[in-house]
Amino acid sequence: MKTTLFLGAGRITGALAAGLRLAGDKRTIVAYDRNAEKLRALWRESRVELARDLKSAIEHAEMLIVAVRPRSVKEMLAEVAACSAAPPKLCISLAAGVPLRNLQAWLGPPVRWVRAMPSPVCRIGKGLTALCFDRGVSKAERARVRKFFEQVGPVLELREEQMDALTAVYSPSHGYHALAKLAAAAQRAGLDRNTALIAAAHALADGIEYWRRSGQSLDELLHEAATPGGTAAATMAAMDKSGYARAVTNGIRAGIRQARRNAT
């Protein structure tokens, strides 16, 4: 029996497993983790089987996905190398910022590597995943990995040097962060919490959905939503004057710096 094996049974493994089940993926999913409670929760939620020993889990894996935190990847791959089972020839790392050259150094040929950056929104089948590939990965293998992640949302193929910027920008945390800040400002302006969240969620999510569906440019939509001299125009001008663009740029730079720390 060939399986999809996750090394690490944390947040992103939980979201991916749920998204795969939602998409009707019937393959056996196995997870390896040192926390028994996380493994039990994954079984309850998505029928993910618990790997009792790493060696036999690797022997049965047709797809191996490294889903431990970036600082744990080296140690995890040393465990894989030490257990003397042959890993699949193509392995996937989800670790933010950890470059292909490090993965190759820690678990080398015949293994070839793919880096994937999935989003927890994959849990509902709408998670964007960015992929970049080792040079040696064949066209057929690329298509296989792409198809796997396309089950849980759209897929982008990038050059490796683009991955850190994508990682800092694509996170749904931006939406939650903006929603929290906008709703908090609305509450300070006198709305109750529920109304504040409804209004702020409409502003962000429905506005962006409209942009996606209408095919209109952002300039056209801004023109439609903000009457010159009106309330929306005054609100945006004050936000810009207060350093909105600078705050976003600095945030993205900090995210990229953090991802780059994982490369060392």
Ligand SMILES: NC(=O)c1ccc[n+]([C@@H]2O[C@H](COP(=O)([O-])OP(=O)(O)OC[C@H]3O[C@@H](n4cnc5c(N)ncnc54)[C@H](OP(=O)(O)O)[C@@H]3O)[C@@H](O)[C@H]2O)c1
């Ligand atoms: N969360 C996201 O939205 C997201 C999105 C894209 C990519 N990623 C990437 O996915 C990876 C996992 O992120 P996450 O948020 O899912 O992390 P997480 O919730 O902390 O899960 C990682 C799990 O791996 C376990 N682990 C670490 N080293 C291990 C080892 N040697 N043996 C057995 N288990 C081990 C951890 O146990 P302990 O807690 O005991 O250390 C933890 O249960 C990261 O590299 C991250 O960059 C995450």
